Amino acid sequence: MITVGVTGGIGSGKTTVCKEWEKLGANVVYADDLAKELMVTDDRLRESLIEAFGEDTYHPDGRLNRPHLIHQAFEEGRVEELNQLVHPAVARKFVEISNEAKQAGEEMVVEEAALLLNNGRPENLDLVVIVRSDREDRLERVSKRDSVSKKKVMDRDENQPDFNKLTHLADYTIENNGTLEDLRKKSIQLYHKIIQEYGGEKNSGVF
Numbered sequence: 586m587i588t589v590g591v592t593g594g595i596g597s598g599k600t601t602v603c604k605e606w607e608k609l610g611a612n613v614v615y616a617d618d619l620a621k622e623l624m625v626t627d628d629r630l631r632e633s634l635i636e637a638f639g640e641d642t643y644h645p646d647g648r649l650n651r652p653h654l655i656h657q658a659f660e661e662g663r664v665e666e667l668n669q670l671v672h673p674a675v676a677r678k679f680v681e682i683s684n685e686a687k688q689a690g691e692e693m694v695v696e697e698a699a700l701l702l703n704n705g706r707p708e709n710l711d712l713v714v715i716v717r718s719d720r721e722d723r724l725e726r727v728s729k730r731d732s733v734s735k736k737k738v739m740d741r742d743e744n745q746p747d748f749n750k751l752t753h754l755a756d757y758t759i760e761n762n763g764t765l766e767d768l769r770k771k772s773i774q775l776y777h778k779i780i781q782e783y784g785g786e787k788n789s790g791v792f
């Protein structure tokens with residue numbers, strides 16, 4: 586089994602790539618979704634979040650108070666503190682999921698995460714793929730997809746790495762500056778290339 590990390594800036598096309606890979610059989614873990622789940626279900630993480638960000642972190646019924654955390658992270662400038670608490674729980678769970686997938690004889694497990702390379706290249710991943718797209722296109726697409734202002738998307742973008750400076754940490758880069766169909770085709774090609782070549786000589790390249 587091969588473990589692959591897929592990363593890239595906000596709106597770069599990570600999820601689109603991963604959805605294609607899921608259709609081909611990959612088991613994809615979406616870090617943002619997993620983080621939100623663990624923030625509710627992992628008791629240790631809940632306690633540390635309440636300690637850091639107060640009782641308002643959760644609604645009285647136990648649900649995550651997203652507006653409070655978004656305010657703390659992106660308006661009070663405490664995003665790094667939040668990441669440091671959430672990231673270890675996500676990383677632990679990903680290892681657990683990978684181990685189970687290996688036991689089950691799965692072909693590929695993927696971690697889709699914008700912050701994948703924040704502490705360098707994760708040691709537990711066999712391959713890293715960066716999806717790249719021009720900034721203006723990314724801002725435009727996400728503001729359309731989520732019906733939010735470009736300014737809001739820009740705020741998130743500023744809290745993510747500049748992936749143009751991280752390509753040396755990736756085995757493959759997918760350039761997403763064409764149509765959505767182009768991106769889907771490239772994703773399928775890369776999936777087959779990875780499956781075909783894994784076990785042989787590890788290659789790299791730009792798609």
Ligand SMILES: CC(C)(COP(=O)(O)OP(=O)(O)OC[C@H]1O[C@@H](n2cnc3c(N)ncnc32)[C@H](O)[C@@H]1O)[C@@H](O)C(=O)NCCC(=O)NCCS
Pocket residue numbers: 594595596616617618620621651654655658664667668671672675698699700741744745
């Ligand atoms: C701050 C939270 C509540 C924001 O929730 P919200 O629903 O608005 O955002 P969502 O998860 O849909 O993500 C929207 C976009 O923002 C980006 N984003 C989310 N959290 C962060 C962050 N901490 N830093 C930079 N970008 C982020 C996502 O990658 C995505 O591109 C939530 O995402 C969160 O708790 N993030 C911190 C920890 C985390 O998710 N880390 C990633 C996994 S290790």
Ligand SMILES: Nc1ncnc2c1ncn2[C@@H]1O[C@H](COP(=O)(O)OP(=O)(O)OP(=O)(O)O)[C@@H](O)[C@H]1O
Pocket residue numbers: 593594595596597598599600601602699726727730761762763764765766768
């Ligand atoms: N080449 C493209 N042409 C047109 N639309 C695109 C293209 N690539 C992606 N999109 C659209 O842009 C939006 C963002 O893509 P996607 O959700 O895959 O990015 P992401 O990197 O996962 O975003 P996020 O960081 O917010 O999770 C989606 O609505 C997607 O359909």
